[in-house]
Amino acid sequence: MGSGGDNRARLLALYATMCRIRAFEETALAAHRAGEIPGPLHVSIGQEGVAAGVCINLRADDRITSNHRGHGHALAKGAGLQGMMEELFGRAGGHCGGKGGSMHIADFSVGMLGANGVVAGGIPIAVGAAQGLRLLGSSAIVCCFFGDGAINRGPFLEGLNWAALYELPVLFVCEDNGVAAFTRAESVTAGAGVLGRAEALGVPAASVDGNDAVLVDETAARLIAEVRGGSGPRLLHASTYRLTGHTSTDPAHWREAGEVETARMQEPILRLRARLLAEGASMKALDTIEGDARAEMSAARAAALAAPWPDLATAWDDVQDDGALQGVA
Amino acid sequence: MAEVTLIEAVRLAALQEMRRDPRVWVLGEDVARGGLFGQYGGFLDEFGAQRVVSTPISESTIMGAGLGAALVGTRPIIEMRIFDFVMCAMDELVNQIAKIRYMFGGQAKPAVVVRMPHGIWRNSAAQHSQMLESWFTHIPGVVVAVPATPGDAAGLLVHAIRSDDPVLFFDPKNLFPRKGEIADTIAPIPFGEARRMHEGDDVTIVTWSAGVPVVEDAVATLAARGIAADALDLRTLWPWDEATVAASAASTRRLLVVHEAVTTGGFGAEIVARVTERLGPGALRGVARVGQPRVPVPFSPPLEDALKPDATKVITAVEALMRA
Numbered sequence: 059m060g061s062g063g064d065n066r067a068r069l070l071a072l073y074a075t076m077c078r079i080r081a082f083e084e085t086a087l088a089a090h091r092a093g094e095i096p097g098p099l100h101v102s103i104g105q106e107g108v109a110a111g112v113c114i115n116l117r118a119d120d121r122i123t124s125n126h127r128g129h130g131h132a133l134a135k136g137a138g139l140q141g142m143m144e145e146l147f148g149r150a151g152g153h154c155g156g157k158g159g160s161m162h163i164a165d166f167s168v169g170m171l172g173a174n175g176v177v178a179g180g181i182p183i184a185v186g187a188a189q190g191l192r193l194l195g196s197s198a199i200v201c202c203f204f205g206d207g208a209i210n211r212g213p214f215l216e217g218l219n220w221a222a223l224y225e226l227p228v229l230f231v232c233e234d235n236g237v238a239a240f241t242r243a244e245s246v247t248a249g250a251g252v253l254g255r256a257e258a259l260g261v262p263a264a265s266v267d268g269n270d271a272v273l274v275d276e277t278a279a280r281l282i283a284e285v286r287g288g289s290g291p292r293l294l295h296a297s298t299y300r301l302t303g304h305t306s307t308d309p310a311h312w313r314e315a316g317e318v319e320t321a322r323m324q325e326p327i328l329r330l331r332a333r334l335l336a337e338g339a340s341m342k343a344l345d346t347i348e349g350d351a352r353a354e355m356s357a358a359r360a361a362a363l364a365a366p367w368p369d370l371a372t373a374w375d376d377v378q379d380d381g382a383l384q385g386v387a
Numbered sequence: 388m389a390e391v392t393l394i395e396a397v398r399l400a401a402l403q404e405m406r407r408d409p410r411v412w413v414l415g416e417d418v419a420r421g422g423l424f425g426q427y428g429g430f431l432d433e434f435g436a437q438r439v440v441s442t443p444i445s446e447s448t449i450m451g452a453g454l455g456a457a458l459v460g461t462r463p464i465i466e467m468r469i470f471d472f473v474m475c476a477m478d479e480l481v482n483q484i485a486k487i488r489y490m491f492g493g494q495a496k497p498a499v500v501v502r503m504p505h506g507i508w509r510n511s512a513a514q515h516s517q518m519l520e521s522w523f524t525h526i527p528g529v530v531v532a533v534p535a536t537p538g539d540a541a542g543l544l545v546h547a548i549r550s551d552d553p554v555l556f557f558d559p560k561n562l563f564p565r566k567g568e569i570a571d572t573i574a575p576i577p578f579g580e581a582r583r584m585h586e587g588d589d590v591t592i593v594t595w596s597a598g599v600p601v602v603e604d605a606v607a608t609l610a611a612r613g614i615a616a617d618a619l620d621l622r623t624l625w626p627w628d629e630a631t632v633a634a635s636a637a638s639t640r641r642l643l644v645v646h647e648a649v650t651t652g653g654f655g656a657e658i659v660a661r662v663t664e665r666l667g668p669g670a671l672r673g674v675a676r677v678g679q680p681r682v683p684v685p686f687s688p689p690l691e692d693a694l695k696p697d698a699t700k701v702i703t704a705v706e707a708l709m710r711a
Contacts, residue, residue, distance in 0.1 A: 121459065154492035164491040171458050172491060176482050182451020183458065183483065190456030190463075193412060193437055200455075213478075216445035220452065223443065376493035377527050378552045380578045381626025385661065 069334055072114060072271045073344065076106035076327050077351040079130040082139070085355040086129070086146055086160075090306045094363055095146050099160050100127040104269075104301030107326030108233045109134040111274025112201060112294065115282045119198040121169040121187050123180030126161050127233075128173035131203050137165035143358040149365040156368045157376075169198075177238075178208035181217035181230075188226040199227040199285050207238030209252045215259065218291070222260035225290035229282055230261065232293065233268065235300040240312060256293040268296030269326040272333070301325060388570055394563040396537035398426045400544040400573050401464060405434055408462065411548055412438040415449055415466025415502075423468055424504065424563060450476035450501070454484050457497045462548065470505035470557065471514050484553045485528035496551040500544070506597045506647055508560035510691055513683035518597070518648035523555050524625045524657065530554040530578055531624040535599035537567035539622050542576030549575060559596045579626035587615030590641040590705050593632055593658055595621045597647040598696065605701035614709060624654050632658060633665045640672045641708045645701055650678035673711030675704045 083101040090099045102109070105127070113134035116122070124131040132142060138153065145152030146160050153165045164172035171187060174180045184202035191198050208214050209232065221228045232252045236243055249255070256263035262284075266277045274296055281292040299321040303310035310318075322328075331344055374383065391399065405411045412434070413427060419441035421428040430439045442449050446467065453465035467473045473480060484497050507516045523531050530552045534540035540558070547554035584599070585606045594602045599620050606616045617635045621627050636642040642662060644655030655676040663671065677696050685691050 123455075152492070154490060154494070157492050158490045162490045164494055166458075166491070166494040171455070171495075172487065174483075176478055179451075179478065179483060182448040182479055183455035185448065186452030186455025186457075186463075187459050188455070189440075189452060190459040190461040193456070193461055194410075194459065196459075213447045213451065216443070216448040217451075219443060220445060220448050224440075376489050378488070378530065380530050380550065380552050384579075384626045384629070 066337070066339065068114070068275070069272060069330065070339070070347070072110045072275060073327070073330050073334060074347050074351070075110040075114070075134050076271060076330065077348045078354070079106040079109060079133050080327060081351040081355040082133060082142070083129055085359050087306055089147070089359050094359070096148060097159050099146070099306040100304065101302055101306065102127045102130045102300070104321065104325050105233060105235055105298045106130050107271035107274050108231065108268045108296045108298055111271045112229070112231055112278045114275055115278050116201060117198065119169060119196070120201060121171050121191070121198060122201045122203065123171050123184040123187070124173045124203045125177065125180060125205060125208070126173060126175055127205065128163060128203065129160070132163050132165060132170050132173065135170045136168040137163065137170050139354065139358055140361060141165065143362040144365050147362040147365065148367070149362055150368040150372070151365050155372055178204060178211035178213040180204060181208065181213045184228055185217050185221045185226055188221065188228045189224060192226065197286070199229065199282065201229045201231060203231045203233055205238070206232060206234040206236065206243040206247070206252065208232070209255060210247060215255070218256060218259040218261050218293070221291035225288070227285050227288070228291040229278070229285050230256070230291060230293040232295045234295060234297050236297070237300060237304075239304045240308070252293070252295050261291050261293050263293035263295060265295040265297070268298035269324050269329060271326050271330050299324070388568050390566050390568055391537055392563060393537040393540050393559070393565050393567070394424050394426055396541040396567070396569050397544050397558060398428060399569065400541040401427065401548070402430070403573055404545055404548040405430070405438065410460065411462045411464065412440065413464040413466060414440040414442055414453060416444055416468050417441055418466050422466060426558070446472050446475035447479055450479035451483060453499050454479060454487070454497055457499050458495050462498045464548065465499055465501045467501060467503045469515055469560070470503035470519070471517050473501070473503055481526055485526050489528060497553050498551045500547045500554045500556050502556045502558055504558040504560045506560050507684055507691065507695060510686055510688055512686040516684040518646065520557055520596070520624055521648060521652060521654040521657070524654055528553065529625070531557070532578065532622070533557045533559070533596040533624055534622055535559055535562055535596050535620055537565065538569050539576060539582065539620070541569050541573045543578070543622060545573050546575035546577060557596060561597050562600065565600070576622070578623045579628055581619045581621050581628035581631045584618040584620050585616055587617045587639070589615045589639060590617070590643060590708055591632065591635040591639045592616050592618045592643045592645060592701070592705070593621060594618070594645040595624065598645040601696055601698055601701060602645050604698035605705070608698060608702055609705055614705060616705065629661055629665070633662050636662050636671060637666055640670065641711065642671055642674045643677065643701070643704055643708060645677045645696055647696055648678055649681050650676050651681045653678050673708040675708055677701055677704050
């Protein structure tokens with residue numbers, strides 16, 4: 059990180075990214091409630107500090123894999139906004155032509171190798187992408203986002219062992235919101251948790267407050283420099299809090315009274331805003347960033363609502379080359 | 388031309404393709420040591436440890452890492468050691484590899500070959516003998532290849548490696564020692580074209596993989612008894628050569644499918660259904676299937692032999708059809 063003006067610019071960049079993610083997901087939630095977006099919708103409201111703080115350190119040719127709560131990762135990696143919104147709406151202009159939806163957003167043009175509907179599903183893909191990149195002589199790295207629920211699945215243990223074994227350029231990011239769907243992660247996770255497991259598998263790990271986007275940025279910068287330098291994989295454990303339910307239709311009544319209100323005081327956008335104001339940023343400038351993000355997302359929603367549905371013939375496209383249409387007639 | 392065993396034929400096919408295309412590489416347990424069956428013998432010395440990667444016993448990640456590597460532009464051969472272990476990698480195969488091209492709107496073509504040596508072999512019992520190829524024909528997004536001869540296995544493997552589709556390649560374990568001719572330069576064999584094993588007008592017999600030598604034996608005996616079978620080796624189950632099978636069945640009006648897999652829910656059911664739909668009711672005088680009963684494969688040699696499809700069972704089924 060730079061200092062002085064450079065530092066201010068970086069904090070503002072983190073702030074802007076988080077505001078865009080927040081505005082995107084709040085807009086998507088509203089559109090979902092209005093019946094404009096079909097299907098399940100998993101938002102990451104409250105967790106934006108992790109996506110913003112990590113991805114600000116990635117190059118355009120670096121790759122990421124994500125999970126079912128992946129809008130933030132995609133936006134922070136630079137995925138095209140309109141393509142994302144239209145994908146949620148199931149429209150022809152979506153990144154996946156409307157065939158994937160919220161859980162399967164991918165934008166290969168910016169190295170976003172896909173969200174994933176299966177917990178831990180992105181981990182083997184990430185380590186393989188790193189192995190493939192090395193075979194091709196690329197210096198790009200892979201960043202693999204997953205949640206605290208993923209560490210109890212086999213691919214987490216296999217994938218970390220694999221990455222350490224072959225010294226692959228992978229940054230694993232465990233975005234720990236403390237809840238696996240509707241279950242407290244700590245109630246289903248034995249032993250030392252993600253840090254202890256990573257270290258046991260030979261993957262050096264660091265833990266940060268994921269709601270402090272600046273701290274996430276600084277720690278990710280250090281770990282990514284090590285990964286880029288050829289030291290093998292690293293793991294970043296970022297603690298955060300999911301301010302909403304598991305899906306858009308989950309009221310999360312199982313939470314204790316006052317829990318969300320307390321957490322709301324620690325959410326990452328509020329915190330970075332307070333820091334920027336304390337360091338002399340103008341409230342007007344910050345309000346403009348927020349307002350611009352909201353306006354951008356409202357426009358994207360309106361455009362998505364007006365966008366054409368996929369041509370029905372596209373339902374048959376991209377199954378496979380050989381034998382795709384056999385048995386249809 | 389050279390006469391080689393089936394296992395040597397697939398070794399030569401993969402060798403040829405790895406020499407041809409530096410993006411092709413292989414990952415799986417013990418592949419740097421030549422693989423369980425010697426199908427990668429000498430590869431490590433020629434291509435090095437970056438392209439011949441012996442892996443931990445981590446089937447999920449062998450499969451998923453192959454996919455990830457394909458998404459950035461390499462063309463992996465994913466070796467499952469034996470078929471039955473793919474059950475440990477089903478999420479990566481069914482939810483990820485088979486779906487990703489469609490789900491992502493064509494942004495990625497997962498050009499992987501998944502090699503799964505399958506079938507009954509040397510009394511290996513229930514977890515090392517399965518023939519579940521029909522499962523995979525049910526999954527949109529994948530090719531299912533089930534060769535039975537050295538030439539077919541080599542040519543189909545070459546095509547599989549060059550294909551942008553994910554190809555599930557079922558190496559036939561029990562047929563590895565079988566010999567056949569292969570060309571010095573192995574040409575790709577397209578998917579979906581059956582090989583006619585024997586010409587005849589009396590009955591159509593459709594088979595693949597380990598069913599092929601069984602049908603060869605039966606057809607020879609039937610010929611000596613004056614029954615001429617039109618015998619077809621499908622070679623791939625998706626796509627499959629429906630037109631050739633239907634044309635033959637329309638002519639003979641008797642259709643028998645022989646597979647080593649369990650009969651219930653086997654691909655024979657699909658073949659009979661499609662041919663019937665295509666030709667209409669009454670077109671056939673009789674249909675039958677010969678396969679395993681719906682029982683796990685037993686270990687003890689006499690038990691294994693008792694349940695396995697053999698020439699006698701095929702002949703009995705054909706003679707019953709001839710009376711229809």
